[in-house]
Amino acid sequence: MRVEYINPFVEAAYNVLKEVLNTEVHRGELYLKSTSMPVLGVAAIVGLAGDVEGRVLFDMTRQTAIQVASTMLAGMEMEPISDLNDMGKASITELANMITGQAVTKLHNLGFKFDLTPPALFTGENMEVTDADVEALIVPMELPQGKLEINVAIRERA
Amino acid sequence: MKTKQDFPNINERTAQGLSPEGTPYRVLVVDDSMFVTKQISQILTSEGFDVVGTAANGQEGLEKYKELFPNVDLVTMDITMPTMDGVTALEKIREFDGNACVVMISALGKQDLVKKSLMAGAKNYIVKPLDRKKVLERILMSLKQ
Numbered sequence: 001m002r003v004e005y006i007n008p009f010v011e012a013a014y015n016v017l018k019e020v021l022n023t024e025v026h027r028g029e030l031y032l033k034s035t036s037m038p039v040l041g042v043a044a045i046v047g048l049a050g051d052v053e054g055r056v057l058f059d060m061t062r063q064t065a066i067q068v069a070s071t072m073l074a075g076m077e078m079e080p081i082s083d084l085n086d087m088g089k090a091s092i093t094e095l096a097n098m099i100t101g102q103a104v105t106k107l108h109n110l111g112f113k114f115d116l117t118p119p120a121l122f123t124g125e126n127m128e129v130t131d132a133d134v135e136a137l138i139v140p141m142e143l144p145q146g147k148l149e150i151n152v153a154i155r156e157r158a
Numbered sequence: 159m160k161t162k163q164d165f166p167n168i169n170e171r172t173a174q175g176l177s178p179e180g181t182p183y184r185v186l187v188v189d190d191s192m193f194v195t196k197q198i199s200q201i202l203t204s205e206g207f208d209v210v211g212t213a214a215n216g217q218e219g220l221e222k223y224k225e226l227f228p229n230v231d232l233v234t235m236d237i238t239m240p241t242m243d244g245v246t247a248l249e250k251i252r253e254f255d256g257n258a259c260v261v262m263i264s265a266l267g268k269q270d271l272v273k274k275s276l277m278a279g280a281k282n283y284i285v286k287p288l289d290r291k292k293v294l295e296r297i298l299m300s301l302k303q
């Protein structure tokens with residue numbers, strides 16, 4: 001997978017997380033996975049289709065998701081959540097929306113044309129994701145709330 | 159008690175959500191994300207606006223607008239929504255009420271749809287992520303146009 005596809009997502013995630021959570025964000029070492037891999041517990045997935053195709057996952061543990069959602073809600077003077085309720089899920093979904101929105105603008109400016117699906121949220125234990133014929137690049141983002149992995153599997157349309 | 163007269167406060171300012179007549183501006187929030195709905199409502203009510211209704215898609219938004227009319231001053235309208243998108247809802251609301259004041263809420267990457275909305279009569283637009291300053295500025299600007 002070409003790095004030019006992943007950079008916009010990394011930059012967008014960095015900017016949005018910093019702004020929305022009002023915190024320092026540290027980018028971890030990028031790594032590559034080519035087979036099935038475990039999902040941490042809460043994963044927002046956005047599909048891409050057009051000049052490039054594939055999917056982006058925003059992956060974190062349930063605990064991290066609760067913390068991240070609570071921080072977002074605190075910005076609206078709302079009580080923190082202790083379980084991933086509907087408002088918590090809506091918060092994580094919106095976060096994925098904001099990051100992909102920004103990343104897509106960058107990719108469109110680079111000349112790639114494609115559409116996005118609305119984010120879907122998966123939650124559960126012992127989940128795996130398998131991408132046929134596409135390598136997944138993973139960029140971990142370290143936050144005070146925990147680790148958020150951006151997992152990008154995109155290829156040019158054949 | 160004449161507290162205000164006895165102790166004039168130089169920091170005193172009126173809430174931004176009040177019209178020149180001193181009544182709150184009435185807002186309808188249309189968005190499919192309960193997070194964004196809550197976020198916009200919180201920003202507006204804290205400035206004295208009155209959020210008179212919310213709707214989770216364009217169809218619902220159009221129906222709510224007709225129900226509330228003429229007791230509604232402004233609509234915030236998400237662009238990407240199920241059932242009926244925000245641009246279609248904007249067009250239908252403007253068909254019903256040519257003076258409707260609608261502000262579009264958009265994720266980045268939807269410039270074409272934002273342009274289309276402005277051509278269709280949207281007063282302004284706000285790009286997510288939303289922050290307090292941006293939301294209030296754009297909404298007040300639209301109300302004063």
